[in-house]
Amino acid sequence: AQSVSQHNHHVILSEAASLELGCNYSYGGTVNLFWYVQYPGQHLQLLLKYFSGDPLVKGIKGFEAEFIKSKFSFNLRKPSVQWSDTAEYFCASDGSGNTGKLIFGQGTTLQVKP
Amino acid sequence: NAGVMQNPRHLVRRRGQEARLRCSPMKGHSHVYWYRQLPEEGLKFMVYLQKENIIDESGMPKERFSAEFPKEGPSILRIQQVVRGDSAAYFCASSPDQNYGYTFGSGTRLTVV
Numbered sequence: 001a002q003s004v005s006q007h008n009h010h011v012i013l014s015e016a017a018s019l020e021l022g023c024n025y026s027y028g029g030t031v032n033l034f035w036y037v038q039y040p041g042q043h044l045q046l047l048l049k050y051f052s053g054d055p056l057v058k059g060i061k062g063f064e065a066e067f068i069k070s071k072f073s074f075n076l077r078k079p080s081v082q083w084s085d086t087a088e089y090f091c092a093s094d095g096s097g098n099t100g101k102l103i104f105g106q107g108t109t110l111q112v113k114p
Numbered sequence: 115n116a117g118v119m120q121n122p123r124h125l126v127r128r129r130g131q132e133a134r135l136r137c138s139p140m141k142g143h144s145h146v147y148w149y150r151q152l153p154e155e156g157l158k159f160m161v162y163l164q165k166e167n168i169i170d171e172s173g174m175p176k177e178r179f180s181a182e183f184p185k186e187g188p189s190i191l192r193i194q195q196v197v198r199g200d201s202a203a204y205f206c207a208s209s210p211d212q213n214y215g216y217t218f219g220s221g222t223r224l225t226v227v
Contacts, residue, residue, distance in 0.1 A: 004156070006156075036218075041220075042220065043117070043118070043205075043218040043219055043220040043221065044157075044205065044207075044218040045218070046216065090156060090157065092157075100145060100147060100162060100209060100216075101147070101159050101162060101170060101172075101173075102147075102149075102157075102159065102216075103159070104149075104156035104157040104158070105156050106154070106155055106156040107156050
């Protein structure tokens with residue numbers, strides 16, 4: 001079965017520190033990949049997505065992610081985090097074609113200390 | 115343009131009661147997806163609907179759970195005879211097509227006591 005795994009369940013950083021959240025997927029075929037963010041009390045918002053082309057994807061709020069096919073990875077990065085980045089981050093994939101159905105990782109809670 | 119509206123935001127039910135969760139998609143969106151998030155887990159796909167049709171219900175438990183998206187009105191996720199294990203956050207998302215233009219609602223947090 002297809003799966004997505006996020007290595008870090010809870011990350012604590014100080015402001016201005018660099019961030020990298022790991023994400024690995026299991027599907028070996030064509031895959032679309034996503035990162036979503038959920039701020040406290042709010043709905044999930046799309047940070048960025050990869051369908052094809054340049055493996056380095058830039059998203060909103062200074063986030064980027066790199067698709068490395070050989071490692072089945074799609075790690076999320078930000079050079080300098082802010083307190084307002086405190087949220088839960090979800091990686092998701094769809095390797096089953098155009099059904100709109102996403103498989104989510106278990107999420108990573110990021111806490112940024114001011 | 116209002117986002118995806120889910121109500122209620124919080125729902126408390128006693129074991130054995132029925133829970134009805136509502137999702138009004140964004141205007142112009144005809145595709146609706148329901149996901150469930152259990153404590154300490156990621157979101158799990160439940161069902162994908164278009165107007166009056168269930169497209170994919172592979173993530174729905176076989177019993178007690180049903181979903182509909184009628185021609186008029188919101189999509190409804192219905193859980194009959196709730197049990198404590200149904201306690202979770204239920205998220206709805208909508209899109210205008212299958213190209214992952216997902217917009218999520220804020221979720222309904224169901225607590226079964």
